[in-house]
Amino acid sequence: MTKTQQTPTNTQPGRYRGPAWAVAAFAAVLAVGALYLVLSGDSDEVADTPPTTALAPDAETMTDLEVIQAGVEALYSGDAERAVELFGIEDGDDEAQARDDDLIRREAAYQAAIGGRLTLNCTEEVNTDGMFTCNVPYHNALTDAVRYEDSPGDFRHVVVQDGVITQFGLPGHLVQGVAHEFPEHNFLLRTVVSFLREEVDSSEGCWDDPTTF
Numbered sequence: 001m002t003k004t005q006q007t008p009t010n011t012q013p014g015r016y017r018g019p020a021w022a023v024a025a026f027a028a029v030l031a032v033g034a035l036y037l038v039l040s041g042d043s044d045e046v047a048d049t050p051p052t053t054a055l056a057p058d059a060e061t062m063t064d065l066e067v068i069q070a071g072v073e074a075l076y077s078g079d080a081e082r083a084v085e086l087f088g089i090e091d092g093d094d095e096a097q098a099r100d101d102d103l104i105r106r107e108a109a110y111q112a113a114i115g116g117r118l119t120l121n122c123t124e125e126v127n128t129d130g131m132f133t134c135n136v137p138y139h140n141a142l143t144d145a146v147r148y149e150d151s152p153g154d155f156r157h158v159v160v161q162d163g164v165i166t167q168f169g170l171p172g173h174l175v176q177g178v179a180h181e182f183p184e185h186n187f188l189l190r191t192v193v194s195f196l197r198e199e200v201d202s203s204e205g206c207w208d209d210p211t212t213f
Contacts, residue, residue, distance in 0.1 A: 064130045064160040065122060071165045072120055075182075078112030080105040088164040089179045100179060107182055115141040118183065122158065130160040138183035142192065154183045 062070065071086035073079075084101045092100065110116070122134040137153030159167035169181035 060163050062163065065124070065132070067160050067163055068122060068132065068134070068158055068165060069120060071168075072118050075104065075108050076111050076116050076118050078108050080108035083108050086163075086165055087168070087180060088166055090159075090161065090166040103180065107180075111140070111182075115144070119153065121153070132158040132160075134158050136183060138185065140185075142188050143185065146188070148185075148188065150183075150185070156181075 067086060071083060074082035074086060083104050087100070087104045089097060089100050117139045119137045120134055121136070122132040125131040125133065134156045135153045136156050137150040139148075139150060142148075143150065155170075156168060157171045158165065165180075167179055169178055
C-alpha cells in the first residue's frame with residue numbers, strides 16, 4: 001500500500017519499588033500530558049510539534065526495519081506529521097485512515113509530553129517480507145522516577161507494507177481490527193491515580209468516570 005496524507009496497553013506487571021515522592025513528582029508530568037490531550041482533542045494540529053532538523057529519508061528508499069525505526073523515532077519525539085506518514089492501516093477507507101492518523105497525532109503528543117521512549121529489538125520473520133516480531137522496552141518520566149526497568153519489554157507484531165507500518169500491536173488484538181497498540185505501563189499509571197485520589201486535596205472531583213483505570 002502507499003500511504004497518502006489525509007486531511008485533518010497493555011503490559012504485564014513487573015516488580016518495582018518507588019517511594020511516594022517519586023509518584024507524586026510524576027503526577028505533575030502526567031497531568032500535563034493529560035491536559036495536552038484534552039486541549040488538542042478537537043484540533044487538527046499537534047501544538048508545538050518539534051520541527052525536523054533535516055530532510056527525512058523517503059520511506060521508499062529505506063528498508064522495512066529502517067521504516068519501523070524511523071516511525072518509532074518520530075512518534076516518541078513528538079514529530080506527529082512524520083509519524084503519520086509512516087504509520088497507516090491496511091486496506092482502510094479514507095475515514096478509517098483519518099481516524100488512525102488522529103490516533104497517531106494524539107499518541108505522539110502524549111508520549112512527547114511524558115518523555116516516552118521505546119527501544120526496538122526486532123527480528124524479521126523467515127520467508128515473510130515486511131513482518132517482524134519485536135520486543136519493545138518502554139520508559140517514560142514515571143518509570144525513571146520509580147527506577148523501573150522494563151526488560152525484555154512487551155512483545156509486538158509489526159508489519160511493513162510499501163514503506164508504511166500497517167500493524168504495530170499484539171497479535172491477538174490484530175484480528176479485532178486494532179492496528180496499533182503502544183506500551184503504556186498501565187499498572188504504574190494506576191498507582192499514580194490511586195495516590196492522587198488518596199493524597200491530593202479535592203482530587204475526587206476530578207474523576208468523572210469511576211471505571212477509569
